[in-house]
Amino acid sequence: MTHRVAIVGAGPSGFYAADGLLRGQPDLKIDLIDRLPTPFGLARSGVAPDHQGTKAVVRQFERLLAQPDVRFAGNVEIGRDLSWDELCEDYDAVVVATGMVVDRKLGVPGEDLPHVWGSWKFVAWLNGHPDFRHGPDLSAVRQVAVIGNGNVALDVARLLAKGPDEMARSDIVPEAGDAIAKAPLTDIHVIGRRGSEHASFTNNELAEMGRLGRAVALADSAELAVDASATGPTPERLRKAKNLEILRGFAANKSGSKPLSVHFRFNAAPVAIRPGEIELACGKLAADLVITCIGYHGEEFPRREGVFAVGWARHGPTGTIPTNRADSHAVARDVLAWLGKRDPKSGPDPLPRSIDAAGWHRIDKAEVAAGSAHGRPRVKFADWKALLEIARGD
Numbered sequence: 001m002t003h004r005v006a007i008v009g010a011g012p013s014g015f016y017a018a019d020g021l022l023r024g025q026p027d028l029k030i031d032l033i034d035r036l037p038t039p040f041g042l043a044r045s046g047v048a049p050d051h052q053g054t055k056a057v058v059r060q061f062e063r064l065l066a067q068p069d070v071r072f073a074g075n076v077e078i079g080r081d082l083s084w085d086e087l088c089e090d091y092d093a094v095v096v097a098t099g100m101v102v103d104r105k106l107g108v109p110g111e112d113l114p115h116v117w118g119s120w121k122f123v124a125w126l127n128g129h130p131d132f133r134h135g136p137d138l139s140a141v142r143q144v145a146v147i148g149n150g151n152v153a154l155d156v157a158r159l160l161a162k163g164p165d166e167m168a169r170s171d172i173v174p175e176a177g178d179a180i181a182k183a184p185l186t187d188i189h190v191i192g193r194r195g196s197e198h199a200s201f202t203n204n205e206l207a208e209m210g211r212l213g214r215a216v217a218l219a220d221s222a223e224l225a226v227d228a229s230a231t232g233p234t235p236e237r238l239r240k241a242k243n244l245e246i247l248r249g250f251a252a253n254k255s256g257s258k259p260l261s262v263h264f265r266f267n268a269a270p271v272a273i274r275p276g277e278i279e280l281a282c283g284k285l286a287a288d289l290v291i292t293c294i295g296y297h298g299e300e301f302p303r304r305e306g307v308f309a310v311g312w313a314r315h316g317p318t319g320t321i322p323t324n325r326a327d328s329h330a331v332a333r334d335v336l337a338w339l340g341k342r343d344p345k346s347g348p349d350p351l352p353r354s355i356d357a358a359g360w361h362r363i364d365k366a367e368v369a370a371g372s373a374h375g376r377p378r379v380k381f382a383d384w385k386a387l388l389e390i391a392r393g394d
């Protein structure tokens with residue numbers, strides 16, 4: 001008899017936890033359970049569709065799916081198809097890797113208006129998440145306010161700003177790509193509550209905004225007359241100083257030199273949102289669409305003995321895919337120590353009918369085949385029914 005571990009959530013931290021567990025105890029039986037019929041969490045449905053290099057991390061995860069004692073169990077939602085209590089009774093340990101993707105609220109009047117979207121809903125639509133089939137109506141959207149000063153705000157602004165030729169090798173869902181291409185966009189405002197020295201953009205992602213084909217990046221030099229050298233540890237100081245250098249380059253760009261402008265605005269805390277307009281601490285802006293990129297929170301899960309959280313579910317919604325690896329490996333060591341003090345449980349297979357790795361590979365193959373006809377890495381199926389039919393070989 002060997003121990004059986006359930007990992008709930010087949011995103012990056014779930015896979016890294018499986019990796020850490022198998023390194024310590026290669027004969028462990030692991031079920032990687034996900035509510036979607038597809039694995040990889042935000043590596044599939046969060047990471048921007050034009051950043052295929054980042055998405056390539058899933059190849060490592062595929063190697064884990066090929067291990068004989070790792071079972072993928074897709075289309076199983078814990079809390080709906082199986083309770084947390086049942087899970088805890090049936091498995092020797094439970095790892096919670098469910099992430100955190102409920103959009104945080106801004107807390108200003110008007111944020112529930114229909115033209116205000118959270119970044120998760122928006123990015124999940126572009127990425128073909130089957131719970132988010134419909135995006136905002138972009139047919140009359142000229143001005144967009146993107147609220148936030150992190151990389152998700154840059155993703156959103158860039159994906160709206162790029163032209164169809166720049167998205168041709170991406171796996172954006174075709175209907176979203178078409179809607180963006182046809183939108184009469186003229187201005188995208190990336191809005192920071194605080195000064196430019198506080199922006200948490202990473203350098204490469206910010207610099208990319210200066211290389212867009214149909215959009216010019218602009219900033220106001222008066223907002224860049226700040227010093228990033230005074231505080232924080234060295235890598236942070238260097239990142240901020242480099243960001244300011246990049247933004248100063250944007251300030252030197254010529255407004256109107258390309259059909260679309262991306263304006264970086266700072267010290268501009270949102271005060272209220274109204275149809276067609278956003279009021280900021282520094283004045284009013286026209287905005288037909290507002291996308292908030294201000295972070296996430298998560299769903300509750302039971303915190304009890306034998307339940308171990310990893311990744312975003314454990315430490316909150318910050319950090320890139322690779323940063324989850326060390327965290328998941330550390331938690332895996334705690335899980336192994338816990339298992340070491342217990343005899344394996346016995347009992348029938350607790351899993352309900354699910355989509356296994358072979359089912360996922362049928363989806364993968366069909367998506368890649370649909371993409372190759374258009375020179376794209378894949379065309380995603382974003383419809384629950386279609387995904388399940390393909391996975392089941394119907």
Ligand SMILES: Cc1cc2nc3c(=O)[nH]c(=O)nc-3n(C[C@H](O)[C@H](O)[C@H](O)COP(=O)(O)OP(=O)(O)OC[C@H]3O[C@@H](n4cnc5c(N)ncnc54)[C@H](O)[C@@H]3O)c2cc1C
Pocket residue numbers: 008009010011012013014033034035036039040041042043046047048051054076077078079097098099100101119120123152155310311312313318319320321322324
């Ligand atoms: C918009 C966006 C863009 C990003 N871009 C980048 C990037 O370019 N580069 C980078 O390195 N990082 C990026 N990140 C961060 C990266 O995606 C995260 O660090 C990472 O995905 C967190 O992994 P996780 O496994 O903890 O959570 P997730 O990736 O969210 O995985 C959680 C999984 O749990 C499943 N699940 C949830 N609830 C249940 C349940 N009750 N039952 C069963 N399954 C459940 C979900 O379906 C999901 O598959 C981005 C994040 C976002 C939001």
